[in-house]
Amino acid sequence: MGMTMTQKILAAHAGLPSVQAGDLIEANLDLVLGNDVTTPVAVNVFKASGFHRVFDPEKITIVLDHYTPCKDIKSAQLCKTAREFAHEYGITHFYDVGQAGIEHALLPEKGLVAPGEIIVGADSHTCTYGAVGAFSTGIGSTDMAAGMVSGKNWFKVPPAIRVELTGSLHGWVSGKDVILHLIGEIGVDGALYKSLEFTGPGVASLSMDDRFTISNMAIEAGGKNGIFPVDDKTLAYLEGRVDRPFMVYTPDPDAEYERTVTIDLDKLESTVSLPHLPSNTRTVREVAGMKVDQAVIGSCTNGRISDLRVAASILKDRKVADGVRCIVIPATQAIYLQCVKEGLTEIFVSAGCAFSTPTCGPCLGGHMGCMCEGERAISTTNRNFVGRMGHVQSEVVLASPAVAAATAVTGAITDPADL
């Protein structure tokens, strides 16, 4: 029987001629990632278990992004633990405040992820790198410690769902709308333990930033990974970023898929997820007029330069509505600088937005935009669980940068086409 793209990458890294869904394998890792929340736990178990060396300091990356710049004394302690470990073990790719950014935007930008590689990260949105044709998945801190020690992790080979994209995106509709729509179709556990393999003629119309957004939220459908084929756009993106050799895998013609979900991009509308599950989707038109107190534009899902360009094009010569706080957070230092160079920063500040240094902060109710009881945000982030952005009785509506920016302008959920 043939293998899916994911299964081929796993087989190659396990030194096996082939694998099939359900096999328990041990695979070699190309990169192990941790952040300021998950690395300290990994460091604690690493040390408590009596280990004194890492498998390869070049293949470990630690990014301080969640509570940074540190919001309190305890988070400063977490960063210190991660920083000291990085220095002690000579971790090459250690990114602190001032060089860092949100991990899943930063790693592709720095060329740390390439097609055919296996990247594991102690952060659930590690699945983002499927956009470049890598197998990447979220793990916990103990897995991270095990990966740092041995350069290996255990995996159960996943079955796959094929997502066939047809047509092309139009108007304000973006990668975010594609993934929210898909999660609405298959549910928050629709891809549990499975791969999502994106394919079809519609893929070519998606920018790399759209693909990063889509792969990023595979986990919100329960997916183990969400992977795209490697095409000219991928190779153009990698040019100048990745100079090591890499392998491009394609699925076998007789690869087995549990099901195929087809999305016609021509017909897709701007979509949001209402509280409190990403699968609770509606078209923007269905919920237009719902009031918000806050708009957040940023995160590992939608804090890339094209996201901010779209938001700025809507906020240009407009003002954030009275009573609404709009918080814009470029995902990395490079994106921040690009915003300054292109004049986007001036647009945001003139519109009345708060414009911040890179951080995951508000997405997880960490800092930089927590909400109190009864407040509602529209947010380009990835989760709208109970209490995600603060009080248990606050609400998060997930949306694209275009919808979030249009909503910031009117104060109520708005289709950007209606501005």
Add this chain to the structure above:
Amino acid sequence: MFSGKVFKYPDNVDTDVIIPARYLNSASAAELALHCMEDIDKDFVSKVQPGDIIVGGWNFGCGSSREHAPMAIQACKVSCVIAASFARIFYRNSINIGMPILECPEAAQKIRSGDTVTVDVDSGVIRDETTGETFQATAFPPFIKKIIEKGGLLPYLKAEQDASEEK
């Protein structure tokens, strides 16, 4: 073999309610345990007794990869989590820290909050002592059993490494 009183929760219990991110500025299991399940059941921490069992529905532990979630449950001295299904990162995190976790849709549906339940992790047999019903959970593959027996993935790896260095 474990026995304890059941705390039952619905489908899609996410790691943000198991341990809210506002407490993730700590990596201490004891500190995390003080806020376990706070956003879904604020009385859990005051009521839970050593050995008690959590029963969830489908997709238990979905969301973030934070190992702080099973750490907090383990530090509350919960003996075992039973659910219809688990989100995959929560599942592997629980195994990796040596916390028993059983997948059994029928048990997850029929066991009620407050029932006393006995669990044999080796055989996967779950018995609801209150109703007398017995359920069979999916048994672990041998490799996973070894990790749990060693008390988690790192102790397992250390034992493997020490054994290979002795050779």
